[in-house]
Amino acid sequence: MPERLGPPLDMPLFDRVALIGLGLIGSSIARAVKHLNLAGTLVAVDRSEEVVTRVRELAIADEATTDFVAGVRDADLVILCVPVGVCGTVAEAMKPGLKPGSIVSDVGSVKASVIAQVQPHLPDGVHFVPAHPVAGTEHSGPDAGFATLFHNRWCILTPPEGEDEEAVERVRAFWTAMGSNVEIMAAQHHDLVLAITSHVPHLIAYNIVGTAADLETVTQGEVIKFSAGGFRDFTRIAASDPTMWRDIFLHNKEAVLEMLGRLNEDIALLARAIRWGEGDKLFDLFTRTRAIRRGIISSGQETAEPDFGRRKDQA
Numbered sequence: 001m002p003e004r005l006g007p008p009l010d011m012p013l014f015d016r017v018a019l020i021g022l023g024l025i026g027s028s029i030a031r032a033v034k035h036l037n038l039a040g041t042l043v044a045v046d047r048s049e050e051v052v053t054r055v056r057e058l059a060i061a062d063e064a065t066t067d068f069v070a071g072v073r074d075a076d077l078v079i080l081c082v083p084v085g086v087c088g089t090v091a092e093a094m095k096p097g098l099k100p101g102s103i104v105s106d107v108g109s110v111k112a113s114v115i116a117q118v119q120p121h122l123p124d125g126v127h128f129v130p131a132h133p134v135a136g137t138e139h140s141g142p143d144a145g146f147a148t149l150f151h152n153r154w155c156i157l158t159p160p161e162g163e164d165e166e167a168v169e170r171v172r173a174f175w176t177a178m179g180s181n182v183e184i185m186a187a188q189h190h191d192l193v194l195a196i197t198s199h200v201p202h203l204i205a206y207n208i209v210g211t212a213a214d215l216e217t218v219t220q221g222e223v224i225k226f227s228a229g230g231f232r233d234f235t236r237i238a239a240s241d242p243t244m245w246r247d248i249f250l251h252n253k254e255a256v257l258e259m260l261g262r263l264n265e266d267i268a269l270l271a272r273a274i275r276w277g278e279g280d281k282l283f284d285l286f287t288r289t290r291a292i293r294r295g296i297i298s299s300g301q302e303t304a305e306p307d308f309g310r311r312k313d314q315a
């Protein structure tokens with residue numbers, strides 16, 4: 001797997017790009033954009049003065065402001081990198097500054113709800129190409145980002161039907177330049193797929209760590225001391241940002257509940273197999289799941305060892 005970004009482009013893809021929300025994802029995009037020369041001018045917008053100050057200290061954008069309207073003015077591409085629950089209010093706040101012909105995008109982990117929140121606020125002539133980079137870590141904030149985060153990772157675009165093809169292709173080119181593999185799918189389908197591949201696994205991690213911490217027969221000290229096994233991987237996931245994940249579950253409610261229902265049925269079957277000593281059933285499942293893990297590794301999406309967020313290849 002290549003660990004470095006390519007050389008900077010001779011010509012930027014966009015004259016002016018505005019990022020709203022400079023946390024893990026926004027600041028990773030900012031670093032990649034600067035490194036690869038993807039924007040003539042990069043503007044950072046955040047509601048937090050502290051974040052804006054830190055962005056200036058880190059020098060990861062050309063301009064930084066808390067003023068949404070001024071921040072997006074004249075931008076050709078505006079990307080919302082905020083928790084999914086506030087995308088509608090952010091879109092409403094920036095609306096007066098949006099330039100006709102510009103492209104609005106986002107990075108939210110849920111797509112149908114973000115589209116429903118944002119679309120009503122976009123003036124005619126502004127294109128909307130929602131995106132979800134399927135790449136991240138359990139860390140948050142502008143210091144947590146790194147330019148190679150999206151390298152060799154999927155980025156899913158969910159343009160509403162009838163959206164301008166050229167706008168979609170420009171967003172595709174942007175993510176491809178950052179090293180992502182881009183796929184296009186319907187927002188509802190995205191939400192169903194991500195419910196089982198990302199959202200429910202996070203819920204399970206939050207649940208198992210919470211349950212272990214609550215167990216009266218096991219002390220907090222023992223949970224930490226003996227966490228070298230599978231539990232340790234769950235604690236990494238369960239350290240993910242509470243605001244972000246609260247919003248994901250509330251905004252992908254139906255798909256998550258659907259997948260949880262299915263999961264509950266399968267767990268009941270596993271409990272039954274254990275109770276009745278049906279070793280073959282357990283063995284068959286574990287054999288199938290081992291093949292899935294090996295398939296992921298051989299596809300180059302994951303290293304064989306735990307990488308705890310791929311921070312060693314930060315750029």
Ligand SMILES: NC(=O)C1=CN([C@@H]2O[C@H](COP(=O)(O)OP(=O)(O)OC[C@H]3O[C@@H](n4cnc5c(N)ncnc54)[C@H](O)[C@@H]3O)[C@@H](O)[C@H]2O)C=CC1
Pocket residue numbers: 020021022023024025026045046047048051081082083084086089090107108109110132133134135136137138139140141142241244248
């Ligand atoms: N963390 C991850 O691993 C991934 C996150 N995402 C998505 O990316 C988005 C951002 O996530 P992170 O960068 O991890 O979050 P973060 O917590 O690191 O950063 C969020 C930033 O948004 C700002 N913000 C919050 N509310 C705002 C508002 N109303 N107006 C303006 N700025 C506001 C915060 O000040 C902060 O700087 C979320 O929608 C999340 O679902 C997508 C892929 C991976």
Ligand SMILES: O=C(O)C(=O)Cc1ccc(O)cc1
Pocket residue numbers: 108109133134135136137138198237
């Ligand atoms: O840290 C991890 O293991 C993740 O799963 C990161 C992540 C979180 C949310 C997303 O929408 C995509 C990726």
